Amino acid sequence: MDAEQLRENAHKMVDFIADYYKNIESLPVLSQVEPGYLRNLIPDSAPNNPELLQDVLDDIQAKIIPGVTNWQSPNYFAYYPSNSSIAGFLGEMLSGGLNIVGFSWVTSPAATELEMIVLDWLAKLLKLPEEFLSGGQGGGVIQGTASEAVLVVLLAARDKVLNRVGKTALEKLVVYTSDQTHSALQKACQIGGIHPENCRVLKTDASTDYALSPELLSETISHDIAVGLIPFFLCATVGTTSSSTVDPLRKLGKIAKTNGMWFHVDAAYAGSACVCPEYRHYIDGVEEADSFNMNAHKWFLTNFDCSALWVKDRNALIRSLSTNPEFLKNKASEANLVVDYKDWQIPLGRRFRSLKLWMVLRLYGSENLQCYIRNHIKLAAHFEGLVKQDQRFEVVTPRIFSLVCFRLLHPNKDEDNANQLNRKLLHDVNSTGKIFISHTVLSSEYILRFAVGAPLTEERHVNAAWKVLQDEASALLKNL
Ligand code: PLP
DSSP: OOHHHHHHHHHHHHHHHHHHHHHGGGSOSSOOOOTTTTTTTSOSSOOSSOOOHHHHHHHIIIIIGGGOOOTTSTTBOSSSOOOOOHHHHHHHHHHHHHOOOOSSGGGOHHHHHHHHHHHHHHHHHTTOOGGGSTTTTOEEEEESOHHHHHHHHHHHHHHHHHHHHOGGGGGGEEEEEETTSOTHHHHHHHHTTOOGGGEEEEOOOGGGTTOOOHHHHHHHHHHHHHTTOEEEEEEEEBSOTTTOOBOOHHHHHHHHHHTTOEEEEEOTTGGGGGGSTTTGGGGTTGGGOSEEEEEHHHHSSOOSOOEEEEESOHHHHHHHHOOOOGGGOOHHHHTTOSOOGGGGSSSSOOOOTHHHHHHHHHHHHHHHHHHHHHHHHHHHHHHHHHHHHOTTEEEOSOOOSSEEEEEEOOTTOOHHHHHHHHHHHHHHHHHTSSOBOEEEEETTEEEEEEEOOOTTOOHHHHHHHHHHHHHHHHHHHHTO
C-alpha cells in the first residue's frame, strides 16, 4: 500500500462517485438490462497483468452502471429505502480504509467501545428502556441485517428455554408471528431447527389494519400449551414490510411475558421514525421486549449495512453464540473486562461499522435527523393526497409513516381483473425507468407500494412520479 498512490486513486474514485450522484436523476431507476447481460461484456478470466484504474472506471461506467438499480435515485420509491449520505459514506470509507477486524475487544478496542457508546446514543434517541443500554446486563450490537438480528435472538431464546426444560424439547418449541412478519423470521426458524409445524403464522386482516391480534395470540398459545407444546418466542413488527402496520406491542408483550416467552420487536424500517417525539408512541410497550431491532441503513442516512440490535440480557446471546478457541484467548477477555462482539453474532469477523453511524449522528445531529424523517412523512402524505384526489385510484391501508399502499380500481369493479390491471400498471411504470415502485398482496388484492425515503427525494419528484402513474394508468384504461 503506497499512501500517495492511495491518495491519487481514491481522489479519482471519489470524483467518480460524486459524478454518479450529480447525474443520478438521468439514469433509469430500475436497471433495464436482461438476465446474463454482463457475461458477454467482461472477459471470462482475471487479467494476468495490472490494468489502469481509468480503464476499470470506464468499464464501470459503460458496463456496470447500466446493470445497477439506482437505490439512491430521488425517483426510487420501491420496497423500503436504503439510505446513503455524505456522513455515512465517509464513515464507510474510513472503515474500509482502516480495515480492522474487530471480533474481540483486543483486536481493536476502539471498534468495540465506539459501537457500545454509539448504540447507547441511538438507544437514548429512541428512548429505549435503560435495560437496553450497555451499563447494565444489556446492550446494543450492530448486525449486518435485520435477518441476522432476529436469527441471533431466536437462537438465544431457544437455548434459554431448552436449558430450562431440557434439550430434547426442541420439537415442542413454538414461535408466534403474524402473516405480515418479514420472512426473515421464517428463515431464522429454519436455521434454528424449529419444527416447521411449530411456527404459528397468525392471520391478520383489514379489520385490524393487518396488525397482530392479541386475542388470537392468546387463544393460540393456550391451545398449544394444552397439547403439551412450549411457546417460547414472539416477534412483533413496528412498520410491517407490506403496509407499515404497527403491532400492539404492549398487549403482545404482556402475553409473551405471562407465558415466559422471548419478545422480539422488529422495527427495521419504522424504528428510525421513532427518534421523533411525535412518532415515539409507536414503540410504546417496548419495555416488555427482550430485544429490539432497527436498520439504520434503511431510513437513517447510514450506508448499508448497519442493523442496530439491542438486548436486555446480553448473556443470553453470549451463552448461545460464544466459542473460546485457544488462538483467540487474551488477557482482557479472560479477565471478563470487555465485550467481545464475536459472541453476539454469527460470523467471527466484523467490520468497524459504528464509525459510519457515529459520523451520521455527529455530522447531522438529532434535530436534522428528525427533520429528515418528518420531511419524508410529509412527502408521503402529499402523495397520499394526490392519490385520493383521483377517483380512479384508492388508498388501501392507513398511511402511518412514509409508505402509501394504493391501487388502481377496475372500472367494472372486477376483482380478478383489478389484480391484473395493477400488475400491468406496476410493470409499465417501472419499465419507463422514470420511477421504481414495488407491490404487495393484502387480502388477495394486488397492491402498489410507494415508499418515500430516498435522501434526494423532493416534492417535485413525488409530483413527477404521480404524473407517471397517472399517465400509465390512463393508457392502460384506454386499452381495456
Ligand atoms: N423486517 C422488516 C420489517 C423489513 O421491512 C425488512 C426488509 O425490508 C427486514 C426485516 C429484513 O431486513 P434485512 O434485509 O436487514 O434483513
